Amino acid sequence: MVNATSPVQVVQLGEDRWLEFLQRSQRAFQNERRMTAADVDVRRTGYGHQRLSGVIDEGRLVSTFRSWDGDLPVPGGSTSVDLISSVTVEPTHRRRGILRTMMTADLLRARKAGTAVAMLQATESPIYGRFGFGKSLDMVTWRITTPTPLMPAPPGVDDVRVVLVEDADLAGLAPGIYDAARAGQPGAIPLTDGDWGVLLGTVTVPGVDRDKLRPALLAHSGEDVVGYARYTVTEATEHKLPTSELVVQEVAASTPQALVALWRQLLSMDLVAVVTAPNRPASDRLPELLADRRRAIQTDNQDAHWLRVLDVRAALTARRFSAPVDVVLDVTDPLGLATGRWRVLAADAGDGTAGWAVEVTETGAEPDVMMDIGPLSAAYLGETPLLHLQDVGRVTEHSPGAVRRLGAALQWQPASAPTLHGF
Amino acid sequence: MTTAAADTVLPVTQRGEPLTVVDLGEDRWLDFLRRANRAFQSGRCVTEADLPVRRATFARHRFSGVVDGDRLVATFRTWDAPVTVPGGSVVTDMISGVTVDPARRRRGLLTAMMQRDLHRARDAGTVMAMLVASQSPIYGRFGFGHATGALTWRVDLPAEVGTALPPGTDDVDVELVEDADLAAVAPAVYAAAAAGQPGAIAIDAERWDTTLGTVAVPGEDADRLRPALLARIGEEVVGYARYQLPEVWESGRYRSELTIEDLCASTPAALAALWRQLLGIDLVATVKATRPASDLLPELLVDRRRAAVVAQEDVYWVRLLDVPAALAARRYCAPVDVVVEVGDPLVLSGGRWRVRVDDAGLGSGHVPGGLPAEISATAAAPDVELDVATLSATYLGETSLVRLAAAGRVVERTPGAVRRFGAALAWEPTTSPTLHGF
Numbered sequence: 001m002v003n004a005t006s007p008v009q010v011v012q013l014g015e016d017r018w019l020e021f022l023q024r025s026q027r028a029f030q031n032e033r034r035m036t037a038a039d040v041d042v043r044r045t046g047y048g049h050q051r052l053s054g055v056i057d058e059g060r061l062v063s064t065f066r067s068w069d070g071d072l073p074v075p076g077g078s079t080s081v082d083l084i085s086s087v088t089v090e091p092t093h094r095r096r097g098i099l100r101t102m103m104t105a106d107l108l109r110a111r112k113a114g115t116a117v118a119m120l121q122a123t124e125s126p127i128y129g130r131f132g133f134g135k136s137l138d139m140v141t142w143r144i145t146t147p148t149p150l151m152p153a154p155p156g157v158d159d160v161r162v163v164l165v166e167d168a169d170l171a172g173l174a175p176g177i178y179d180a181a182r183a184g185q186p187g188a189i190p191l192t193d194g195d196w197g198v199l200l201g202t203v204t205v206p207g208v209d210r211d212k213l214r215p216a217l218l219a220h221s222g223e224d225v226v227g228y229a230r231y232t233v234t235e236a237t238e239h240k241l242p243t244s245e246l247v248v249q250e251v252a253a254s255t256p257q258a259l260v261a262l263w264r265q266l267l268s269m270d271l272v273a274v275v276t277a278p279n280r281p282a283s284d285r286l287p288e289l290l291a292d293r294r295r296a297i298q299t300d301n302q303d304a305h306w307l308r309v310l311d312v313r314a315a316l317t318a319r320r321f322s323a324p325v326d327v328v329l330d331v332t333d334p335l336g337l338a339t340g341r342w343r344v345l346a347a348d349a350g351d352g353t354a355g356w357a358v359e360v361t362e363t364g365a366e367p368d369v370m371m372d373i374g375p376l377s378a379a380y381l382g383e384t385p386l387l388h389l390q391d392v393g394r395v396t397e398h399s400p401g402a403v404r405r406l407g408a409a410l411q412w413q414p415a416s417a418p419t420l421h422g423f
Numbered sequence: 424m425t426t427a428a429a430d431t432v433l434p435v436t437q438r439g440e441p442l443t444v445v446d447l448g449e450d451r452w453l454d455f456l457r458r459a460n461r462a463f464q465s466g467r468c469v470t471e472a473d474l475p476v477r478r479a480t481f482a483r484h485r486f487s488g489v490v491d492g493d494r495l496v497a498t499f500r501t502w503d504a505p506v507t508v509p510g511g512s513v514v515t516d517m518i519s520g521v522t523v524d525p526a527r528r529r530r531g532l533l534t535a536m537m538q539r540d541l542h543r544a545r546d547a548g549t550v551m552a553m554l555v556a557s558q559s560p561i562y563g564r565f566g567f568g569h570a571t572g573a574l575t576w577r578v579d580l581p582a583e584v585g586t587a588l589p590p591g592t593d594d595v596d597v598e599l600v601e602d603a604d605l606a607a608v609a610p611a612v613y614a615a616a617a618a619g620q621p622g623a624i625a626i627d628a629e630r631w632d633t634t635l636g637t638v639a640v641p642g643e644d645a646d647r648l649r650p651a652l653l654a655r656i657g658e659e660v661v662g663y664a665r666y667q668l669p670e671v672w673e674s675g676r677y678r679s680e681l682t683i684e685d686l687c688a689s690t691p692a693a694l695a696a697l698w699r700q701l702l703g704i705d706l707v708a709t710v711k712a713t714r715p716a717s718d719l720l721p722e723l724l725v726d727r728r729r730a731a732v733v734a735q736e737d738v739y740w741v742r743l744l745d746v747p748a749a750l751a752a753r754r755y756c757a758p759v760d761v762v763v764e765v766g767d768p769l770v771l772s773g774g775r776w777r778v779r780v781d782d783a784g785l786g787s788g789h790v791p792g793g794l795p796a797e798i799s800a801t802a803a804a805p806d807v808e809l810d811v812a813t814l815s816a817t818y819l820g821e822t823s824l825v826r827l828a829a830a831g832r833v834v835e836r837t838p839g840a841v842r843r844f845g846a847a848l849a850w851e852p853t854t855s856p857t858l859h860g861f
Contacts (some may be wrong), residue, residue, distance in 0.1 A: 022751050025682060036432060124726070124728070125726045125727045125728045126586075126726045128726050129586065135727065149560075151830075153831075154831020154832065155831060155834075156831070157831065183510050247735075256828070256829040256830075256831065257831070259829070260830065260831060283823070283826055283827050285826050285827075285830040288826065288827060288830035288832065289830060292558070292559045292560045293557075293559045293569065293737060294559040294736070297734075297735075298732060298734070298735045300731075300732075301574075301731070301732035301735075302728070303727060303728070306821065321845055322846035322849075323757030323758065324757070324758060324782055339782065352838060352839065353838075353839055354838070354839030354840075354843050355839075355842070356843035385717075385851045387851040387853065388717075388719055388722055388805070388851075389587075390723065391589055391691035391694075391722075391853075392587045392588060392589050392691065392695065392719055392722045392723060393587055393588055393589045393590045393592075393691075394587045394722075401792075404756060404793070404851070405756070407756075407851060408756035408757050408846065408849065408851075409757070411824035411843055411846070411849060411851075413823045413824075413826060413842070413846075413849075414825075415825065415829070415842075416829070417829070
């Protein structure tokens, strides 16, 4: 039996353990539905490409851990990511180092495989900082009472044609649009064909009501499909006045004009009294589209994605900076994966693009800036200000102004704003 | 008070009489205050007793309005004061008390008052104007852009502070005082903190008196306790907090909510020490505070989710009156070389300028206060076109130019120019004093 003193052994889990893996992890996340073989079938393609691991105690799976490889949009580029999910420990086996063992094993594996960063969503905020993860992206939920006056349509928006369709009609189209949109939003995860089948309802998912309408919008510009939105409406009336709520499940567009056109349509639906949009990136431009920006109320604001840099040079050179910089950066990694000292130089890419190209070389020179891997990870996607992390003592400055310079270089405004997907 | 500008003739008349915007003297202050407060739906009667606490301040302000017969039907008040901008500060035309009688709406009174004041300010050499809007859609048409916002946090206690704290936090002594004890020290701490937060306004001596309750203010309950905290390092005062804590006792339990009215610190360590104390007062169930977006609160908590954003709001709206002077008055975080065409619907400060921020010696160019810009008039083809409201929104470094471009408010003529210019304009505040209304 695993107790406080016995060494924990993490094992890779084969197909024969998938159902048990799903049952244990869903129970730990307090899902009330019983997981059956049908639930495994929906995930079969995904699991086939993923790494499932855990700890077995007297034949019983007492912890779960799942990770897989993908590409991750980063400022001005993309890099390789180790996506981590289904991290659970049985309530009866807490505080025995099981999580630490599983996490360090996977991060070490990913580092050796040449993966630049790892990323996850946290069930609870205090858990992953100790492993070098930093809060990288926020997401917000908007609530807008409608009808609401809109700003005049910006140039090009009236050329976008929006049509009413249903989720299934998006099948061949949404993945391409989403990929174009996510390229402009650092941290937006890749989705597989299996994910799309579930999202668009083209495969049967246990527990999902097949009779429920799945309304969607599709945006065209000439012959091109440039955006889509998926939503649900719950019909309601009071005193014969419509009080229906429209929930924007997802909106994504490959051009700014298409995103504006979709928003304008979503905010102009007859018989709708409230539009709610969860999981929107902090860069959302929604308030700017309203004649009265105060009508967009943030009802929720939460940390969405936590990122962990595994390979400083690979990660930094994969992205562009917002400003030129030349600093010596000293990084300490409590897990020993990314410790080192580098000269980080960002200069004009010379290709007419806006970002500055990054060169990273090992150096023994005196550092201008020192930090743990956590703050670097938090600032990496360009949203979390490095200056805040300096203020709370997590970044040390040895050359005056170096943190402001490096912070300005790391900061990055997303070019698009697709709804963020969980994983 | 400035010399009266030529009175603006309004395009509308009441009973056949032409209405004009006129400057108002001291004899109209009481009337002004009554009309303005009624329009803002204040439920209190304004009397002579309301004037003495305002007299010294009002004497420095410009009052104007529209008089119909004997009756004041529109009000407008402005004054000059410094406002923090990235890496500096600029004297700003502060605008407040803007009201139009509900019975005189839609007749151009606001437009006439606003145009008259903005032209006066521009002609006097003022480079920007700023206001807090009672409603969000009003001022965009006059070239104002939303520049600085605030978040309201609600923290359910207990909320542990501490995985990462600024160096020196434990050297900060925090003591329980009351508002009046802050009188001698708060102004200097506020001024130091205000210097690091673009948009932060100046607070004059009279306002400190009314804020801290050291003078009697009609309608204020003089018996109400005014709890405060003072933070020191040795002898030096480095921060203060003012709060309200009405006791709530339910089912044998304390459920009190502490509302932070003002939280201000000159260093991150002082801010962290004050937050730690505010989140660690016995018998308190929740803490609420409206804070600038730059507040460090979530980074100070062991569990950042204990701090929930329950509201977000626009606070300061900025209007550039002299674009080249304004751009030259602030500092930048990134080099840029861009030709910007600025449209101005009020024809105050439109034009085309080359904005050049030189990265003098990249290797040694760690400029703590940011990089200066050279602004020159040019006839070269523009890289970026935008209207003055959009540029004004981004001027304090908080509102993202890239985001406004995505909303269709910027025309990019040279690929990448918006991102470059936006990166130069962006600015992280180094402090986060509570943003005060005016």
